[in-house]
Amino acid sequence: MPSALVTGATGILGREIVMALGQDKQTWPTVYALSRSQKLNWPENVKQQQLDLTASAQEMAKELDNVKPEYIFFTAYLAKDSEEEATKVNGAMLENFLEALKITGASKNVKRVILTTGAKQYGVHFGVPKQPMEESDRWLADSNRPPNFYYKQQQLLAEQGKQQGWDWVVTYPNDVIGVAKGNFMNLATSLGIYCAVTKEMGKPLEFPGSPSFYTLFDCFTYSRLHAKFNLWAALEQSPRVSNQAFNVVNGDIESWQNMWPKTADKFGLKIPERMFTPEEEDGKMGENGSVMELMENPPLSEFAAERGLKGSKFAKQSRVEQKIDLVRWSQRSDVKAAWDRLAKREGLDQDAFEKATWGFLGFVFGRAYNIVISMNKARKAGWTGHQDTWDSLSEAFDELVGEKVLPAFTPTRRKRSSVMGTEADTTVSILRGRDR
Ligand SMILES: NC(=O)c1ccc[n+]([C@@H]2O[C@H](COP(=O)([O-])OP(=O)(O)OC[C@H]3O[C@@H](n4cnc5c(N)ncnc54)[C@H](OP(=O)(O)O)[C@@H]3O)[C@@H](O)[C@H]2O)c1
Structure with a gap:
């Protein structure tokens, strides 16, 4: 029976891998969950262990003496202020951890390492990428770009795997919807708090x-x-999976023109009939907003000539536009006062507001370009998983109510009125989870 180890076990992606392994005791009787912070409530086949991955390989080896995993899910991540620093730190965490397993001798048992990275692989943080993004797209090579820690981690993985006789899989998720506390990039928590405070x-x-x-x-x-996907990729024996990187997104394509009204309904809010002024639509943000120009050469510029887009406006510098700059919004005294009032009245986790990732959410909503990611490679390799994105966001909001991060919902239910083609809003009090 295979044994598994998850680093980053308390993170937004890691904790779900631990839960999935924990729920399948037959297949995974032994699961090690590693992170620095305190244990969560894991199923009984999960052994929590505290480990600081920034320690040296020798120090880690002492802590990992009796740990002999066959499958390693590496999702640990430490945010840093610059890409240079992030590359140094996150590269070293993976390298020293693998070295520590060599020191203890545990590397002999390892069969596969599954590394979580993300769509920064395609430079989505630098501006418009080539679309749709495909795993066969060559890695960005413009020497003006800062280093990419995913490239460093993937190179390391390939080298170490070859030397040590195990194989690997890499995942590229994007704009993750999930639940974690105090992590670095959290879309659902930040959006949920934005909605709850707006309502307040x-x-x-x-x-x-x-x-x-x-x-x-x-x-x-x-x-x-x-x-x-991680559990599937760990045990899948096909050569189409071994030593391969995969996009891992839900499999649908979404827009906020579709999900914003649903989000408003969920929280019992209304949206403006005209969301943006003509000036904002022309890219001129008002006094509450902000505009940030990204790198002069977006990722698409590296593919432009071969795709007939050299010098085209479509391959020019991209920007991040915020109608309401979320970092500044989160610092406003009326906003903070509304959260304090709400948190006190509803018995919410008071720290959740400060722990929300406003800069990240502002970036995710502000990118003025498409982010379209292909799932063809995974599907051809046999992956059949799929998820409706709105359902996942709605479920994450429900979970956050249970975690006392969000207040219980009073959603607006849009119902067809008896007059054909018109809608009437009906507010229905609903308890957590019942509207799934
Ligand atoms: N979140 C997203 O929206 C998103 C989107 C695309 C890609 N990704 C990528 O997915 C990967 C995982 O990110 P994530 O968002 O899941 O991270 P996360 O939620 O911020 O969690 C990070 C995990 O790493 C652990 N960790 C941090 N420093 C550590 C250390 N020194 N020693 C041991 N454990 C440490 C943390 O645990 P402790 O704090 O308890 O140590 C936590 O469990 C990253 O490569 C990220 O770039 C994330």
Whole structure:
């Protein structure tokens, strides 16, 4: 029976992998869950262990003496202020951890290492990428770009796997929907708190991001679907899976013009009939907003000539536009006062507001370009998983109610009125989980 080890076990992606392994005791009787912080409530086949991955290989080896995993799920991640630093730190965490397993002798038992990275693989943080993004797209090579820690981790994995006789799989999730506390990138928590505070303030739900992006497309990853993919990829013997990297997104394509009204309904809010002013639609954000220009050469510029787009406006510098700059919004005294009031009245986790990732959410909503990611490679390799993105966001909001991060919902239910083609809003009090 295979044994598994998960690093980053308390993270938004790692904890779902631990849960999925924990729920399948027959297949995975022994699961090691590693992180620095305290244990969560794991199933009985999960052994929690505290380990600081920034320690040296020798120090880690002492802690890992009796740990002999066959399958390693590496999801640990430490955010740093610069890409240079992130590359140094996250590269070293993976390298020293693998070295520690060599020191203890555990590496002899390892069969496969599954590394979680993400769509920064395609430079989505630098501007418009080549679309749809495919795993066969060559790695970005413009020497003006900062280093990419995913490249370093993947190179390391391939080298170490060859030397030590195990194989590997890499996943590229994007804009993860899930639940974790105090982590570095958390879309559902930050969005849920934005909605709850907007409601507390008695305002309509304005989309705070880019007017263009509101009508463009994004591909999301539900943390639970990503976990299922990890378990599938660990045991799948096909040569189409071994030593391969895969996009792991839900399999649908979504937009906020589709999900924003649903989000508003879920929280019992209304959206403005006209969300953006003509000036905002032309890219001029008002006094509450912000515009950030990204790198001069977006990723697409590296593919432009061969795709007939050299010098085209479509391969030019991209920007992040926020109608409401979320970092500044989160610092406003009326916003903080509304959260404090709400948190006190509803018995919520007071720290959740400060722990929300406003800069990240602002970036996710502000990118004024499509993020379309292909799932063809995984499907051809036999993966059949799929997830409706709205369902995953709705489920994550429900879970956050249970975690006391969000107040219980009073959603607006849109119902067809007796007059054909018109809608009437009906507010229905509903308890957590019942509207799934
Ligand atoms: N979140 C997203 O939206 C998203 C999207 C695309 C790609 N990704 C990528 O997915 C990967 C995983 O990210 P994530 O968002 O799941 O991370 P996360 O939620 O921030 O969790 C990070 C995990 O790493 C652990 N960790 C951090 N420093 C550690 C250390 N020194 N020693 C041991 N454990 C440590 C943390 O546990 P402790 O704090 O308890 O140590 C936590 O369990 C990253 O490569 C990330 O770039 C994330």
